[in-house]
Amino acid sequence: MSEEKKPVLETRGLGISFGGLHAVSDFNISICSGELVGLIGPNGAGKTTVFNLLTGVYVPTEGTVLLNGVPLNGKKVHQFVAAGVARTFQNIRLFDDMTVIENVKVAFTKDIKYGLVDAFFRTPRFWREEEAMTKKAMELLAICGLEDKADVLASSLPYGQQRKLEIARALATDMKVLLLDEPAAGMNPTETAELLACINTIRDSFGIAILLIEHDMSLVMNVCERIQVIDYGVTIASGLPEEIAQNPKVIAAYLGE
């Protein structure tokens, strides 16, 4: 009997209601490392709400999120990140007045050991850690093809590269699960293709689990191994891309009956 892979991220009966509105209910998903899962659904179906639940922005009214089998109930957003859940945003949220490399270095903050005294008096430890961090940040920028833009202000990057910088910053948190919220939104086909290559490299070289929200169906069908579809906060289908494409419920949700 083959040993079943243990999921990195798992949810059990996750749900949240705002007042009387059940935005998401009974959401179950499990992702193993190295897996790329797509989360799709019509507008307003609750996809981003699911992301907010998975990253601790919203506190679920029912159910739990488990990371490597450990429940993350009651933790704050930055503790979710420390545990290993990183995300990007649907509408880009970069640190505009900081340089590209600083944007990535912010994500290292929680891993830096030096304290106030080291910073104030510039101890050797400070220089050692800063140098190591610069090197690591440059490696991550290289993966996303931004190494020659390191000292440019983040706000002056073109749109596609801002998206990539967000991914680089998420990678810098040293996560086990990466949540990408519409990474290809507003991109032209060339940029989308580049992004696709970037995502594939990340998955192969980091061996992490990726959960992807996306409206670009060709992208979803191409890269995702499994797809979960939600509508009105309820999971209506999940399975392989080919199955999903032919599922009558999904077609009905997208096109109407």
Place this chain on the structure above:
Amino acid sequence: MKKNGIGRRYLINFIATAVFFILALVVCGNGGSRMKLSVVPSIWQCCYLIIMAASLNLVLGFLGQLSLGHCGFMAVGAYSAALISLAFQRAGFYEEKSGVAFLLVLLLSIVAAGVLAALLGVLVGIPALRLKGDYLAIITLGFGMIIVNVINNIPFCGQQGLGQGSASSALYATGLGFSNDEKVQYLWVALLTVILCLSLMFMFVRSKYGRAIRSIRDNEIASESSGVNVNYYKVLTFTVSAFFAGVTGALYACSNAALATTSFAFTNGSILNSVFIVVMVVVGGMGFLTGSVIAAVVLFLLNYTIKNGAWVAALPAFLQNVFTYPMLVYSIALIIVIVFRPKGIMGSSEFALCDIPKWKGWLQQYFASRKAGKEELRHE
């Protein structure tokens, strides 16, 4: 270890600061009566205004939170320092304001003022920094008012020991309050304090702490999602800022003959007012420490020359009338800066000695881009 010119930059800055420090002391120590009566006291005032503006810049410019109660921390520092010095004097630790014993007390009171203000910073920061924007401004404004009233009503600050709401004339005679001669004698303490405080602030903002708090300013949600413990860094920055404001208070206690809580009150019409410190930070550029230094000195000089300058009398009569309302002049100055240099007088980079050789290139680039812009307009 310190590669790519960082070591060289540190060295150049260190040498330049040392040269400035020694030069200032030599010039001020050997000046005539004018030097003693007006220049050195002005330098003392500049010293505490500079640290004040720079420390508020940590919260306002780097962390992006509006605090209107900064003078409250300064008041705490001033009273702590004054009372500590008086206590030592009454205990017979020192007789005259000279010698090693007094110097020790002076340094102790400066540090203790900072530490006490920082403690208060933690206490105020933990509840206050849960709020944002206008609400934080209101709560810090309230804090500034509360502090003044609390000090007024503490027995050993107020009624009994030192006279109602002031550490009164006793301070001048026996405590920290310096006479003009002593201001010259201890000028090095003030200058060294400024240099140390500014260096520490630079080290703070150019480390992981600086990056974290700037990320909070730029986008709090993204910052939290990048693993930054937002509340911790907010309170920490508030505390560090309060520490330096407390140090400022100690310098203030040194350079004034008596302490009165009215000088830290929100209604105080002089340059030492929490709102005026905010103006200094805005004029100097939010997020640029060197800008705060320059703005503090420029606004002090403006304030000083409007009060004492001969040039005001030389102006036409209708303009003179405007200058009888100095606050009006500052507002106009602020509006001009906001319109023409919205990022502050510094523009978008810190002043750095090592960048001076590059200035020519930057100017050329600037004029070239302006010219190009105009030509583009003409073509359209």
